[in-house]
Amino acid sequence: MNSNDQSVSSLSAVPRELRVRDVMSATISCVVPAFNEATNLGVLLPRLQSVLAQTGASWEIVVVDDGSRDNTSQLMGSWTANPGFRYVQLSRNFGKEPAITAGIEAAIGDVVVILDADLQHPPELLSKMIERWAVGVDMVYAVRANRDDESFTKRLGTRVFYSLLKGARGVRVPPHAGDFRLMDRSVVDALLRLPERNRFMKGLYAWVGFNSEPIEYVPDARQYGESRFGILKLLRLALTGLTAFTTWPLRAVSLFGFLVSMCSFTYGLYIVIEYLLFANPVDGWPTIVTILLFFSGINLISLGIVGEYIAGIFDEVKGRPLYLVRQTQGRPYTQGAEHG
Ligand code: UDP
Ligand code: MG
Numbered sequence: 001m002n003s004n005d006q007s008v009s010s011l012s013a014v015p016r017e018l019r020v021r022d023v024m025s026a027t028i029s030c031v032v033p034a035f036n037e038a039t040n041l042g043v044l045l046p047r048l049q050s051v052l053a054q055t056g057a058s059w060e061i062v063v064v065d066d067g068s069r070d071n072t073s074q075l076m077g078s079w080t081a082n083p084g085f086r087y088v089q090l091s092r093n094f095g096k097e098p099a100i101t102a103g104i105e106a107a108i109g110d111v112v113v114i115l116d117a118d119l120q121h122p123p124e125l126l127s128k129m130i131e132r133w134a135v136g137v138d139m140v141y142a143v144r145a146n147r148d149d150e151s152f153t154k155r156l157g158t159r160v161f162y163s164l165l166k167g168a169r170g171v172r173v174p175p176h177a178g179d180f181r182l183m184d185r186s187v188v189d190a191l192l193r194l195p196e197r198n199r200f201m202k203g204l205y206a207w208v209g210f211n212s213e214p215i216e217y218v219p220d221a222r223q224y225g226e227s228r229f230g231i232l233k234l235l236r237l238a239l240t241g242l243t244a245f246t247t248w249p250l251r252a253v254s255l256f257g258f259l260v261s262m263c264s265f266t267y268g269l270y271i272v273i274e275y276l277l278f279a280n281p282v283d284g285w286p287t288i289v290t291i292l293l294f295f296s297g298i299n300l301i302s303l304g305i306v307g308e309y310i311a312g313i314f315d316e317v318k319g320r321p322l323y324l325v326r327q328t329q330g331r332p333y334t335q336g337a338e339h340g
Pocket of ligand 1: 034035036096115226227
């Protein structure tokens with residue numbers, strides 16, 4: 001039995017007078033990005049359905065198929081015959097972040113929950129999140145109680161990344177939080193107003209602000225298949241996140257250039273004085289070569305950093321849509337309506 005199970009059906013635990021939002025009359029949307037997750041979806045959907053049914057609200061589960069090549073579309077074809085299950089198929093694999101954007105754009109709920117298809121995000125946490133929403137919290141984000149399941153290098157990389165990201169002014173990205181979260185309609189609408197192509201979601205969630213609150217969970221192991229985020233993909237994500245939310249690397253380059261000029265000026269002065277005072281014909285082929293190579297390297301790195309920002313601008317300027325939809329199916333489940 002897992003530790004999140006006790007949270008099921010704890011909705012009634014909240015005193016009525018504390019509630020500012022009515023769960024019964026709300027519609028809850030669950031957005032599930034899925035890339036080749038047919039086997040996982042087969043387990044997740046029934047579990048999610050029973051959690052949602054217990055809330056007494058209207059609900060929908062929006063599965064965003066991010067260009068899967070397995071039998072996700074056949075599977076969803078049969079699920080969408082039931083009210084509550086919706087299927088949005090993208091025209092190809094666009095990546096998790098565009099898939100999430102597609103999902104929250106399609107969602108109609110007063111409250112939207114994002115969770116992975118691979119069962120690492122326990123659906124049972126949903127009722128706890130909804131409880132917090134009912135008392136007025138706009139965004140409830142799940143934070144991992146531990147990262148024991150991750151390798152040492154991944155944990156180290158994560159720590160370095162979050163400390164570099166602290167340079168983002170006014171945006172405090174909470175570490176250990178992912179996309180698993182509940183958002184009120186106001187937060188979703190705010191997110192959808194952000195026009196950028198480069199969707200570093202963790203940064204965007206933090207940028208929009210609102211009244212948010214963490215909730216702890218223990219991530220389960222992936223049910224079937226393996227993670228799509230290898231070390232290279234994570235590095236790329238980190239780089240886009242840093243360049244989209246901070247400009248300190250650019251400033252660091254100028255600062256470094258300034259320091260180097262000061263040093264070389266002092267050194268030049270020293271050579272002239274040495275020649276004038278001691279008639280010392282300064283020889284230094286090795287010094288010159290070493291310094292030249294070192295600074296060619298620094299030059300290229302600086303150019304690369306500037307290039308990252310220009311590449312970002314290039315992507316934004318093209319203004320292509322974030323994703324394309326191939327087909328949509330299904331409809332929400334409305335509490336109290338006739339379903340035949
Ligand atoms: N995913 C997606 N598009 C992608 C890669 C992943 O929609 O290009 C989905 C995937 O199906 C899963 C979620 O994003 O539901 C998280 O992916 P994964 O488990 O591979 O990442 P991790 O849990 O290791 O961060
Ligand atoms: Mg996963």
